[in-house]
Amino acid sequence: MNDYREFSDVELCRLLTEGNHAAFNEIHKRYYSLLYRHAYKRLPHREEVKDILQELFAFIWNNRNTLVLSSGLASYLYVATRNRVINVFNRQKIRDEYADSLQGFLDQGENITDWAIRVKELTILVEKEVASLPPQMRKVFELSRNAHMTYQEIGEMLNTSPLTVKKQIHNTLKILREKLGANVFFLFF
Amino acid sequence: MKNKSAEALLFKYNNGTASEEEIAWVESWYLKFEDKIQDIDPEQIKADELESWSLLQLQLVEKTPFKRWKTIGIAATIILVAAAGLVFYTNKEVKLPDKSSRAYAYHNDLPPGQDKAILTLSSGKKIVLVKATEGTIAEQNGIIITKTNQGELRYGMNAISLDHRPIYNTLETPKGGQYRLILPDGTKVWLNAASSLKYPVSFLQAERTVSLDGEAYFEVKENKDRPFIVHTRLQNVEVLGTHFNINSYDDDPQTKTTLLKGRVKVSSTKHSASKILNPGDQAIQNSSQLYVKTVDAEESVAWKNGYFQFKDEQIGSIMRKIARWYDVEIEYKKGVNKNETFSGTISRFDHVSKVLEKLELTKAVHFQIEGRTISVQK
Numbered sequence: 001m002n003d004y005r006e007f008s009d010v011e012l013c014r015l016l017t018e019g020n021h022a023a024f025n026e027i028h029k030r031y032y033s034l035l036y037r038h039a040y041k042r043l044p045h046r047e048e049v050k051d052i053l054q055e056l057f058a059f060i061w062n063n064r065n066t067l068v069l070s071s072g073l074a075s076y077l078y079v080a081t082r083n084r085v086i087n088v089f090n091r092q093k094i095r096d097e098y099a100d101s102l103q104g105f106l107d108q109g110e111n112i113t114d115w116a117i118r119v120k121e122l123t124i125l126v127e128k129e130v131a132s133l134p135p136q137m138r139k140v141f142e143l144s145r146n147a148h149m150t151y152q153e154i155g156e157m158l159n160t161s162p163l164t165v166k167k168q169i170h171n172t173l174k175i176l177r178e179k180l181g182a183n184v185f186f187l188f189f
Numbered sequence: 190m191k192n193k194s195a196e197a198l199l200f201k202y203n204n205g206t207a208s209e210e211e212i213a214w215v216e217s218w219y220l221k222f223e224d225k226i227q228d229i230d231p232e233q234i235k236a237d238e239l240e241s242w243s244l245l246q247l248q249l250v251e252k253t254p255f256k257r258w259k260t261i262g263i264a265a266t267i268i269l270v271a272a273a274g275l276v277f278y279t280n281k282e283v284k285l286p287d288k289s290s291r292a293y294a295y296h297n298d299l300p301p302g303q304d305k306a307i308l309t310l311s312s313g314k315k316i317v318l319v320k321a322t323e324g325t326i327a328e329q330n331g332i333i334i335t336k337t338n339q340g341e342l343r344y345g346m347n348a349i350s351l352d353h354r355p356i357y358n359t360l361e362t363p364k365g366g367q368y369r370l371i372l373p374d375g376t377k378v379w380l381n382a383a384s385s386l387k388y389p390v391s392f393l394q395a396e397r398t399v400s401l402d403g404e405a406y407f408e409v410k411e412n413k414d415r416p417f418i419v420h421t422r423l424q425n426v427e428v429l430g431t432h433f434n435i436n437s438y439d440d441d442p443q444t445k446t447t448l449l450k451g452r453v454k455v456s457s458t459k460h461s462a463s464k465i466l467n468p469g470d471q472a473i474q475n476s477s478q479l480y481v482k483t484v485d486a487e488e489s490v491a492w493k494n495g496y497f498q499f500k501d502e503q504i505g506s507i508m509r510k511i512a513r514w515y516d517v518e519i520e521y522k523k524g525v526n527k528n529e530t531f532s533g534t535i536s537r538f539d540h541v542s543k544v545l546e547k548l549e550l551t552k553a554v555h556f557q558i559e560g561r562t563i564s565v566q567k
Binding site: 021024025028029032033036037040041042044046049050053054057058061082085086087089090098099100101102103105106109110111112113115118121122125 | 194195196198199200202203209210213214215216217218219220221222226229233234235237238240241242244245249
């Protein structure tokens with residue numbers, strides 16, 4: 001059987017459009033806890049966070065044929081999660097505390113006008129855990145995630161074999177999963 | 190202006206009326222937004238992740254279409270004998286098929302089914318059970334439902350309930366799924382693919398009654414005072430304590446109950462006939478009659494032991510089993526002799542190509558896999 005953990009995001013997305021359940025499962029496993037942590041730290045309401053992610057993943061599955069992931073799966077998920085989190089901020093009940101914070105920022109802060117830079121910063125924010133990885137591993141991971149290149153392409157760029165790249169991604173994901181505290185779950189799959 | 194402008198900005202951002210600059214403000218603020226929480230309990234994330242995938246899986250499972258096939262004719266022409274338990278033999282010389290064409294026909298190989306099912310509680314709540322499901326699954330009216338280390342679903346009494354109205358749960362396997370269950374009275378049930386069993390969560394009535402669609406093997410806990418009754422579309426099976434298998438799929442023309450141990454009474458739901466079975470007996474109900482024949486009972490429960498076992502079985506019946514277990518559709522090309530029968534035993538835990546290759550060794554049939562469809566060719 002194929003080990004979907006070794007597939008790059010690009011490959012998973014291709015399989016997703018074909019309606020492959022296992023690929024969708026791998027995407028869910030790869031990103032759920034990462035997105036959860038990010039969202040929960042900004043919106044510490046368990047049910048809200050669960051709902052946000054449920055809607056997001058259901059949306060991806062239901063729209064797998066028409067989804068355009070021009071900037072890659074990771075960016076898509078981070079941006080979609082952020083937008084949904086901000087959307088919840090806007091609800092009457094919890095608006096006040098967030099509005100205060102935004103107001104403070106409006107009064108003192110500076111905005112980043114370039115959309116692409118904001119997405120990049122968002123990526124760094126979500127993937128904080130990735131920053132502590134060994135440099136080569138991080139490079140491979142970032143190229144796969146954020147430049148959405150295939151293993152073949154990354155191998156060519158870094159002058160290593162696609163197999164090595166594959167292995168490094170595999171190890172990286174393993175380390176990340178341990179950091180994210182979800183390793184027990186992954187072992188069972 | 191104070192909080193007003195921030196609120197207005199959030200509102201505009203969310204309904205899509207914010208200008209580029211306003212969007213930049215909100216999104217930049219979001220980046221600088223302090224973490225409100227330092228650490229999250231990993232157990233919480235794990236639990237929510239599991240639940241999330243369960244719910245998603247339900248969406249995937251619900252969209253799997255079930256297809257029905259026409260009844261297939263009778264008569265056997267070629268009889269092939271199984272040897273060594275794993276290979277199909279024929280009296281013709283066995284030639285390995287051309288590798289290159291095989292590689293093409295099987296370029297889209299499919300993995301076998303696995304332990305998965307959907308549990309529907311009496312409240313209508315659905316819980317998807319997969320390999321990773323662990324521990325307590327639900328608690329209802331003093332009954333605790335857990336998944337054991339051996340991967341079976343177990344019902345246990347938590348408190349004595351004085352409420353005698355039966356509460357029903359349903360365990361349902363999709364195509365490509367199977368599951369094991371221990372009922373509150375200790376009866377063990379193995380549920381095969383594309384099957385469903387409806388049962389009360391506590392057996393407080395005079396009779397222990399369950400309903401089955403599809404196939405299941407039962408090891409009924411003996412209780413002389415409370416007969417155990419299984420309702421199916423064409424047969425009702427009444428037992429005291431015994432081991433037996435019921436095969437009652439909608440797309441199969443017959444319902445078969447095979448007894449391995451003890452004694453059961455099988456009644457037709459179509460007419461008043463009933464038969465008492467002894468071990469090794471199989472009660473078959475077709476559209477018009479109920480009759481008993483002596484069979485190799487082990488063959489009927491091969492599925493629960495991890496095998497496909499066929500004895501003089503027609504291709505249509507074999508392919509229905511493959512369709513249920515590998516979650517595929519079957520298509521017959523012109524010229525396939527549906528009356529040919531096959532015998533043999535093969536593991537259910539190989540990829541589908543392994544099973545098909547064994548059947549192809551007989552040279553009587555050939556297969557091609559395209560997506561989730563297997564076409565049967567001459």
